[in-house]
Amino acid sequence: MNADKQSCSLDADSQYVELAVEVFSMLADATRVRIILALREGEMAVGALADSVGKSPAAVSQHLAKMRLARMVSTRQDGTKVMYRLENEHARQLVVDAIYQAEHALGGVPAHHQVEQARHETH
DSSP: OHHHHHHOTTSTTOTTHHHHHHHHHHTOSHHHHHHHHHGGGSOEEHHHHHHHHTSOHHHHHHHHHHHHHTTSEEEEEETTEEEEEESSHHHHHHHHHHHHHHHHHTOSSOHHHHHHHHHHHHO
């Protein structure tokens, strides 16, 4: 029974709790959140990402380097360009859920619930 408890990564005493805190710390920056939102649809070069998030390419490169070390993004060489993409869907989902939680903080019916309601009304 104790062995089963140790293997569950969602227990309060999981070995992954501290690592999860590091993930949240990495996402506690508006530019990084915007980068993840920009990368939702696919890979992009630094220049395009910089335009998308409204920051300089140098600033975006620094953020991407940290995100790469945290294994949130990965790269692919395309000729002379380095293309960045999300490493997996989890960072994207964390950001989406955080945005949805922020919508709830404003009160009323959040935009993401309005979309869900509209879907149910058409079926």
